[in-house]
Amino acid sequence: MSQIRPLIPLLVTAGILIGGNGLQGTFISLRALEEGFSTSLIGVIGAGYNIGFALGCVYVTRILRSIGHIRTFSAMAAIASAAAISMVLVINPLMWFLMRLLAGICFACLFATVESWLNASVTNKNRARTLSVYRLVDLGSVTAAQYVIPGIGLGGFELFAIISMALTLSLVPISFADRSSPVAPEAIRFDVKALWNISPLATVGCIVVGLTNAAFRSLGPIYAQGIGLSVTAIATFMSAGIIGGVVLQYPLGHYSDRFDRRLIILIATFGSLLAGLFLAFGAGNDEWLNFAGIFLFGAFAMPLYSLCSAHANDHAAEGQHALVSAGMLFFWSLGAIIGPLFASFLLEVFGPQALFIYTAAILFLFMLYTLQRMTARGPVPAGERALPFRNLLRTSSFFNKLAAGNNHKRKDR
Structure with a gap:
């Protein structure tokens, strides 16, 4: 456990991100249906996230090499949080498509930042245990996130606010992580x-x-x-x-x-x-x-x-x-x-x-x-x-x- 303890802030941050992403994916589809969007429009909105994710995968190493892990994570978490809350302010298919595209870019960069940081922090002695904990965090956070929806309900602004709060709060544990920023990864x-x-x-x-x-x-x-x-x-x-x-x-x-x-x-x-x-x-x-x-x-x-x-x-x-x-x-x-x-x-x-x-x-x-x-x-x-x-x-x-x-x-x- 002592070998894992320094990585706990990163793992907690990963859990918040994975859970928030899983919650957002299910909720946006159901809320779009509630707002009267057609199924094909919901498919376009879903594709927007994946377009953004692909773009994020391509450019994330350039961003990490330019400004480092902390600044990359902070910027992307803030943008993703703003994108989530803006969807309840402007309920429009084009707006939702653009915000989901932006969220895809941000989440690709956020996950890459956390996992690059973890990769630089683990050793062969604690690698297997870290991966096991990470997979448990993944499964537990995504599964638990699904039940936030019936607990809160589809209507209103509450779930948008919860998603935005989660993304903002993901900055807290990573801010308490080891202050030494890892070396920027090689370009992909x-x-x-x-x-x-x-x-x-x-x-x-x-x-x-x-x-x-x-x-x-x-x-x-x-x-x-x-x-x-x-x-x-x-x-x-x-x-x-x-x-x-x-x-x-x-x-x-x-x-x-x-x-x-x-x-x-x-x-x-x-x-x-x-x-x-x-x-x-x-x-x-x-x-x-x-x-x-x-x-x-x-x-x-x-x-x-x-x-x-x-x-x-x-x-x-x-x-x-x-x-x-x-x-x-x-x-x-x-x-x-x-x-x-x-x-x-x-x-x-x-x-x-x-x-x-x-x-x-x-x-x-x-x-x-x-x-x-x-x-x-x-x-x-x-x-x-x-x-x-x-x-x-x-x-x-x-x-x-x-x-x-x-x-x-x-x-x-």
């Missing part, structure tokens, strides 16, 4: 062609995860409201998907380290496809069947990003792992921009079940592509893989570095 290099050459399957897989999982995060509350769930049940529905995403991460990761990762990717894709079809055609309006269905969907769909990243690292040369980390997050962001837009149009035309018909169709196509790639080249033997499976958060590319540490096995090529 994006090379789309190089990443494609490393692993076409992993590149397509991260886009697919963005297309499907981001659509669920943005439009899951709209689906749940459309089948008649109460606000409390909607919070449980979203939480079940998040909790489900934790259950199979390590079992699937363990087997992917032992066998051909593409086989495990195929199994996870098939499982999430079946869960999506169950939600679309089997669960109906039954509350508990929908809870079970989304739990299974999260259990199989959420690990796909980490599995694809691990597969890309299997084929990466020495020195290319930072490129893989940044590139996977960037390609996920591209899918996350398109997914809510297209899925929201389908929901508006065909009803709530269209969300999971859409995800099932995307996942089916990805299964076919995975099978094709399995015939194109052989697997990397387990003993020659540079990095083991790591359970990754899609918060910043620095989380990958935090998880990897310095315990790499060199890969003979």
